[in-house]
Amino acid sequence: MSPSPPYVEPPLTGPADVPSDLLARPVPGPLVRHPVPLDERLIDPDVARTLRRLIRAGHQAYLVGGCVRDLLLGRRPKDFDVGTSARPEEVRAVFRASRIIGRRFRLVHVLFAGGKIIEVATFRRNPNTSDGDGDTDEEMIIRSDNVYGTVDEDALRRDFTINALFYDIERREILDFASGMRDIERRMVRTINDPRVRFREDPVRILRAIKFAAKLDLGLDPEVVDAIIQARDSLPLAAKMRLFEEVLRLLRDGAGRRAIFLAWELGVLHVLLPELAALLDDVGGDDGAPARVFRLLAEMDARTLERGEPFDDAVLWTLLMLEPALEACQGAGDRLGALMAFLEPIHDRLAAHRRIIDSVRRIVAMLPKLWAGHVGKATRSDIFAEALMVAEISLAARGEVAASQQLRQHIQRNRRPAPGDDVRTR
Template identity: 35%
Template sequence: MSPNAIKVLYRLHKAGYKAYLVGGGVRDLLLGLAPKDFDIATNATPEQIKRLFRNCRLVGRRFRLAHILFGREVIEVATLRGHHSDGDNKTAKANNSGRLLRDNVYGTIDQDAERRDFTVNALYYDISDFSVRSYGGGLKDLQSRTLRLIGDPEQRYKEDPVRMLRAVRFATKLGMTIDAATLAPIKKLSPLLSDIPAARLHEEVLKLFFHGHANSNLDMLHQLGLFKSLMPVIDGAIAENKNHITARMTYKVMQATDDRINADKSVTTAFFYAALFWYPLTRRAEDISNESGLSRYDAYLAAMGDVLEQQCRCVAVPRRHTALTKDIWQLQLRLERSTNGRAFKLFELPKFRAAYDLLLMRAELEGERTQTLANWWREFVDGDENSRKALIKRSDKGSKPRRRRPRRNTKPKLSKQG
């Protein structure tokens, strides 16, 4: 267990408050996994927590939380929640579909457990007597590897549609089977995800696809009708034909991401989106070029904005990532026409490696022309200085000489005088 989480638990306990390690941290410890987060629940209010910890900041509007900061580690502390119906206009609010917009109603541990999403997350480690409290059959479901919602599934999904994404993520991450009653309403209620703020869905996308189970999550999300709320353009291609080049690239990207995560290698959000949306980009660029007569390069620049804008309506990708995604896309075009002396300059660019990796992925799908280009760049990347110069020299010899236009005669013609 995190030493910092233990510090927080003991300080709350010594100050006279109830303090519990709760949710995923307890669940993962019982499963023999290493928890990534340690969340704490207490009967202290956010303001009381802040008075206890100088390194505390209060966050959230829908539900107030206390973040205790220990360098890069953040211990999240939440006040035990009560029933939403017990609140007033200042503490509780829901929209017409039942989604909770404000939920600052505080209560007891029993009430808090009823408000948890899944039974395997309704587990509390009590620091006062070192016991684990289980609600709704959480320990039993943990042992049987069953993922079950607490309460009526349809109502719980309406309260927070993101729970449908969490069901998929927990099922693949923990190797669990989703209970039939928990699974049944998902397909019907999947359109509710369109009401979720796009910025929140970006965080969910990272959790779904950057933790080593991207391929499994993609399959389940698509089958349950959830993927189209995250990436509608790609979902349409998968639904149409899994052999469609966009669908094949999507599965290739997911597998490559899983391989890197499982090998403890880094993954970048910009490359992830650049690879996923390369073929929607090329299709949109062709349409723009045909409609407006723009050059290929200018059509691609215009298409980049269109594709990313469409995606950001569903999932808000931060600008720092979209800017790098555009850089990787532009480098695809430059790689095609830089098999000459300009290759050295291109090779030194910070985003060259990401663009090169995308080219290699494209070569496996597109055929001979792209494969030839990828082979040229592979030889350039793997070679030393002398072999690179020799490669460029061979390329220059093999290229067709540029035809020069005849010089125009700029001298004015003399008029005949009669």
């Protein structure tokens, strides 16, 4: 029998039940303005123009959230978010080339040349949850936050302090309502207000905390760790499709190995993917199943960073669940039947897309022939490219270099052309 991981028992750091007086909306802390002149060469010029036009029109407008965090951590943001005090109709009045989208909460798309879109959002706040007296996990989950607010309310509705930083491009200052700059300097993921409350309000924040720690190479604040352990059993209360999407997000940024390790270490994997967690709990040395899983994820991460973009979700999900899937059908007379029996509970638990579950089943069934180098009729399959990628990555993770390189050459020869490739090569 394998030993229990050290994280299974909740730490004795406080009561599991959160006092009802903690359910009040977050109270703004003192605003601190940090003079931090960010390198404007890293800021999209059209985003800068959008901010300045809103400011000249008399509105508050800032870079908000993840893009500010990334710039402070020395990373080039993939996306830029603009937050403003202007209501959608007021934004629309500033930019003729714009359109209002959304029904539940309206945003403005500001249009630039080449079909480029800058998304502008009005400041929001959380709905007041203090009116009710329910304190069960299910009653505490926030279902909507579509309420306009002020800049401080918008900052404090966010989940983590490092995501609650606003950049004033004119004054070249960071607006900090939640000591987020301190956590940037500490390289720490910390929630705004009590993490026990924040994770019970929305259990998916647990996965987001893990994602940020893994993706940005940050630590988890000790109180966040304790709260995750206390709240992890609330994860099934969240919408299943959100859980499935957040697990995939753990794998897309080239930090899947660390993310899955953290999820396992914190006991989160035991709630969401007990099939994989049970495999990782076994002690098997360098050649055991846990080592194989993490070598596979490390190879997946390396390829993701090399490509500069994530793999298809079917490839990611197959790589994540490959070892337990192979174990499930080992020695089975009906391998396909055994695979489906293994995958169905995962589909039910996380509302995994049927297309992805079916693709995983078909890819795993194709792997033995691909590993042996027998491509043959497999090329006719509509998931041949995905299966070939999984086969090649798994061989590389095993250290079978020659076989891996042979399949990699096959991938390059049969690469699907990107849209327009055929035109550019004429």
